[in-house]
Amino acid sequence: MPRQITAFSNPLVKSVRLLREKRHRREQGRFLAEGLRILTEALDAGCLPETIFYAVDSARHPLVVRLVAAVEQAGGEAIETSRDILHKLSGKDNPQTVLGVYAEFTLPLAALDRSTAPIWLVAQSLRDPGNLGTILRTGDAVGAGGLILIDDCVDPFSVEAVRASMGALFTQSIAAATWPEFVAWLRGGAGQLVGLSLDTDHDYQAPRYAAPTFLLVGNEAQGLPAEYAAECDLLVKMPMLGKADSLNAAVATAVMAYEVLNQRRRVPDPA
Template structure:
């Protein structure tokens, strides 16, 4: 399969893909953009066929792109060869990737999670920064976590910035959305320990009793865990600060907690 050639920025498909930078468009369509042949290949290998595949002429003969084109064709997707200018406009970068894929978003229901299927899980309360969220999804994948639960009003895991930061792990890690009340009710039956990171805690994170499966609960970048979330934890811990900095970046702190929980 090879795509038709499009050179105009006013092409309806190109305009629709560009619109996916907006959260409203992503929510209305249930679609998102993933940039780069590596990430598109990850998606295809994990069973996610592109709904739309845009690529530059320089990538047309790459065997991995040919595989992605076959995947799109088998799923009834659309493939288009486009100019570098179009790729730059879609990615909003002067040096764009040569391949851009559009995929369906995927969320897992809270009730569908099987706690015993992994030693560690991550819950994030009102995370705001898409770069942090994407990095945490990548960390969850690397550490073998069962999934990431987004509690309350969080940034969009399918924003372009978040997807870029996942480096392809967006396709490998189950993502759940839940409001605070539903999460707290569901958490009551959690079979392992729920460990929260809290600046005011006194217990060192390395001394915590991580009973598997462990749920690592992290607060947002500004306020941390609010009282009702901290109270839902079996134990609250701190990561010691030895220098002048009084806290860690959320994605770094989450990585520290996850690897402690899976040690």
């Protein structure tokens, strides 16, 4: 049976609220995800929260009922609470109906099996949580195996990144590594490292990409460091016809990832 919490001073409320800060996520090894859509995507991907909070006025929503049953069956805890407490937990004026507390799941590179997917996304020193979450969402759509975070990337388990991923966080493997670790792992197996760069004349549609393709995107403001670019098997860029000299990092990653996907699929005839 769900228990009820109505007091702001409840120790669990206090501890969960701290998960909005990276330091506490690392200490607790947990993170927050909010919203029926994202928690349901997580469930469908086989990921259950350790604890689920839901608004008392949504207790009969079929998706809430399903989530609560699944959490309790797995030995987790379901907590019925007020919108005010959900507001306090999420920090949002208009809080979602449900909020889940999940265990973090960053992998070491050695745990990735590159043969399971033809595309892998690699981000270096990405700073914007919205970009990171959006790249996870794109990775899910193009059938990527996961996202490898190089150097000092923004936390993929931040509330903003989780939200922008729209649940794809739970379908994509996430690994973190330094650049030397990544290069050593990459060169220990098959794979083509393709860097997105503004310092090249190679059009992104010219090459035929080899699987597994590792798409490397650099920091939003700086792009890839020169020595990282030098390690790539290919550097490519999209045409840019306007006055601006670059694309948003998540957009560039998506345009590139769809090119790789498109080269490997048969386009259905027009109906």
